[in-house]
Amino acid sequence: MKQVDLSLSESGPDRVLAAEILRAAREAERCTLGLESFGILKAYGIPAVRTAFTKTEEEAFGVAEEIGYPLVMKVVSPQISHKSDVGGIRLSLENGDEVRAAYRDMMENIPEKRPDAVLEGVQLQQMLSGGKEVIIGMVQDPTFGPMLMFGLGGVYVEILKDVQFAIAPVDEEEARGMVTGIKTYPLLAGARGEKPSDIDALIDAILRVSRLVCDFPEIEEFEINPMMVLEEGTGACAVDMRLKLKKN
Incomplete structure (x- = not known):
């Protein structure tokens, strides 16, 4: 198994808060969470819209x-x-x-x-204005464990199927490779005179998701879609998310 530094760029995660949200879901016999799991994003320092x-x-x-x-x-x-x-x-x-x-x-x-x-x-x-939609997801692979995914979000992920995968945990270099590895990366880098998107904010979000899914292996599927990435230096913000727990 590869050894990766899971330290986050800023404050560490609040595992207690995240664990409480997941425990409440299990007690209510809910395997699929949406809005109620936004607190997990907060616990792991992933920005989300109000x-x-x-x-x-x-x-x-x-x-x-x-x-x-x-x-x-x-x-x-x-x-x-x-x-x-x-x-x-x-x-x-x-x-x-x-x-x-x-x-x-x-x-x-x-x-x-x-x-x-x-x-x-x-x-x-x-309602956010401007920015581009991306998706950060994870699915548990029966052989490799948590498999992270990154690509353009919204309807584009289904139409273009332009995504990159990596086995969690990932380090900063691997997270950057996921972002720069999609075919449509030039849209994020600033095509046709557009200002570049905040790539560093996306990398930070991927690292935080990586940490989350490694901390809680009971998460079977996880998806932020869309995450709005704004201009360079202004961040990225989760707009919607879905989380699925293992039934056992």
């Missing part, structure tokens, strides 16, 4: 006023993985009236498309 979970229209309105506009609203349901397919995502909400209307529309229309789905509420997030 986000909140609300169960009612009034809660959504109040939280929206607190977070500020523009906002993104996403339906929260264990049975719905691809939210956009059922109208479960609203972008660029600019005021409270739009928040209320979007909430009512989701609660009324999604059950017609997915009568099997339990709608627990909605997730509200800051």
